Amino acid sequence: MPFRLTLALGFAIGYVLGSKAGRQRYEQIMRTARKLKDSPSVQGAAGVLQAQADTAIGAVKHKIGSGAPSYPSNGHRR
Numbered sequence: 639m640p641f642r643l644t645l646a647l648g649f650a651i652g653y654v655l656g657s658k659a660g661r662q663r664y665e666q667i668m669r670t671a672r673k674l675k676d677s678p679s680v681q682g683a684a685g686v687l688q689a690q691a692d693t694a695i696g697a698v699k700h701k702i703g704s705g706a707p708s709y710p711s712n713g714h715r716r
Contacts, residue, residue: 654667674680 650671654664
């Protein structure tokens with residue numbers, strides 16, 4: 639799923655940036671993108687993804703922190 643979303647987003651951005659359809663088409667695309675971004679379902683999905691990312695980052699930090707070598711408190715390595 640993430641690959642498809644990234645591919646679709648990349649295609650959309652490329653189309654907008656490379657479009658020769660003119661300003662009117664660009665404005666239409668941007669209005670649609672803003673509506674999509676502001677929709678409650680997209681906002682909810684973004685919140686869920688953010689929470690999952692925060693959890694994953696916390697787990698990685700914990701795992702790295704528990705495996706890190708200990709150094710003397712004066713800051714000098716042994």
